[in-house]
Amino acid sequence: MAVDRLSVLDSSFLRLETTSHHMHVGGLGIFEPGLAYADVVRVLRDRIDAVPRARKRVRDTHPLAGRPIWVDDPDFDLSYHVRHAALPTPGDRHQLGEFLSRLMGRKLDRARPLWEIYVIDGLEGDRVGMFRKTHLAMANGEDGDPFGALLDDHRSALEPEVGRFTAAWHPDRPPPSSVVVAQAMAERLDRGQQAAMAVVETLDPRVGVRRATAAAGSALGLVGRMVRGAPQSPLNKRLSPHRRFAMASCELEDLRVVRRAFGGTINDVVVAVVGDAVGRLLRWRGHETKDLDLKVMVPVRVDERVGGAPGVGETRTVGDGVVGVLAPLPVMQMDPVARLYRIMGEMAGLKESRQAVAADQLVRLAGYAPPALHASAARVVSADSRYNVALSNAPGPQEPRYLAGTLLEESYPFIPLAGDSALSLAVSSYAGQMFFGLLGDRDTLFDIERLGDFVTESVDVLRSAALDQLAQARER
Structure with a gap:
């Protein structure tokens, strides 16, 4: 059984994180009027298989077992990671900046996959914001922007949801500790x-x-x-x-x-x-x-x-x-x-x-x-x-x-x-x-x-x- 182990660099990001040093990265997108929270959830649900490690969390290991590993989250809940918010009137840039400032000051929950998205209504001109943050251990250069899969290069409307069927996702069982330790020892020898x-x-x-x-x-x-x-x-x-x-x-x-x-x-x-x-x-x-x-x-x-x-x-x-x-x-x-x-x-x-x-x-x-x-x-x-x-x-x-x-x-x-x-x-x-x-x-x-x-x-x-x-x- 393969072991998905964090790199040296990614594991260091986890160890360096404190209440004052947050190790997440991300951004704010502002969309024209019309984007709905439910639409964001639907698109991400349909494309989440293309987002590396979106349903994986970090599991610490015994010192002999080497660096932490990625494992499927058996309790993965999309609604926990995609959240809905709204600004009070008038929804100006100052209010938006204050709201985002508070989100950036919060650490991500290590017991869950290391990302969050907020869909923000109430911006000036009826526009909609989408704020995302991802832990640096997940947002590595090989994967690029983990949520690039949400965006299209053309304007295409969502298909009707009636009659749609989405295959159920079944988390893989984590590898046994003996396998994790054996691989770590083999890596050290190599x-x-x-x-x-x-x-x-x-x-x-x-x-x-x-x-x-x-x-x-x-x-x-x-x-x-x-x-x-x-x-x-x-x-x-x-x-x-x-x-x-x-x-x-x-x-x-x-x-x-x-x-x-x-x-x-x-x-x-x-x-x-x-x-x-x-x-x-x-x-x-x-x-x-x-x-x-x-x-x-x-x-x-x-x-x-x-x-x-x-x-x-x-x-x-x-x-x-x-x-x-x-x-x-x-x-x-x-x-x-x-x-x-x-x-x-x-x-x-x-x-x-x-x-x-x-x-x-x-x-x-x-x-x-x-x-x-x-x-x-x-x-x-x-x-x-x-x-x-x-x-x-x-x-x-x-x-x-x-x-x-x-x-x-x-x-x-x-x-x-x-x-x-x-x-x-x-x-x-x-x-x-x-x-x-x-x-x-x-x-x-x-x-x-x-x-x-x-x-x-x-x-x-x-x-x-x-x-x-x-x-x-x-x-x-």
Whole structure:
């Protein structure tokens, strides 16, 4: 009987979670009028087989049995996971943000599958919200968005339910403890053999010297950046259990105009916007930002080939295929174009570095260690002094998406807070717009809605500079 065991990374997310450090991720979708709670339940019920682990919960194991495992939940209840709510009149953005803030401050129940969906009526203009959160242990890179199966790329109405037949789901029995322990022992033996082979390769100058030297050098570079850490800032304080959430948006074309005028990537422009907006917030609070560089943690997707000669062997991603790299975030008052050019240079340097290889070595090292070391390695990666702000930018579909024939109009993601960093920003493009989900600690980011306003202002300033640059170029 196969054992569905959590990865080293996923099990570390479970161990690191506390009442103040929540390990769930998700987002808010806002739909045009017409989406009904019953429709969401029907679509998910019909498509839940396509959602990996939606009916599985985590079961802890004996220390000898290795990491926790996924097992079918014999008491799975869809109505527990898909909930119905409504905002009072007028259902504005402030009320919505307050409601979502409370949902984000609640841990998921470990005794059940690690996800929840809320269908929210009463939004302004009769629109409907759908908020979802999923534990990081479930929402890994291999599966992508666990609830992408809900959305269609065309507007199709639900078929009548009369006469429909849905096959009953029967949970599998969990594997016996003896099987779980035997597999864990076999995995440990296999890892030991792999480690021995790695030592032989390293001792062979024809095979391992260059590889070992490159890995060691990149690991030292990564550790050096982590030790240097981040400067003290008003955004770094001990986290409370509570959160605040706000939203901001702009036209994707505005960012493309900036890219056409000054070069770089959309991600460079987003980092520049965030740096400007955070600086504006700090100065609005009365803090000095002269010559201040904060540290931003930017997740980067990695696809590294390992094993055999360069370019040969299996394609391996690190953890869920994403590693975090540190980048300077200039928040001082400065020319917005100069800020963008500086960020472009810094990000280009990070792409050319070998930090991703170093992170891969750290993940594989954790794989040989007992559960206590898994948590220690994850704590190193989430060290309190490592960064000031977390920023994740992921492109989304540019064609409209629909749920039960209802148009998804807006889509705001969020990522959790970690360490003592009280602010995270998640950014996604969708259907010609860019959406910013701003998550903050409730005590530290009491003015997070103001930060959303500053994001909008920062985009407008860069766009104006870009239009001037393009106009001057046409005149020359």
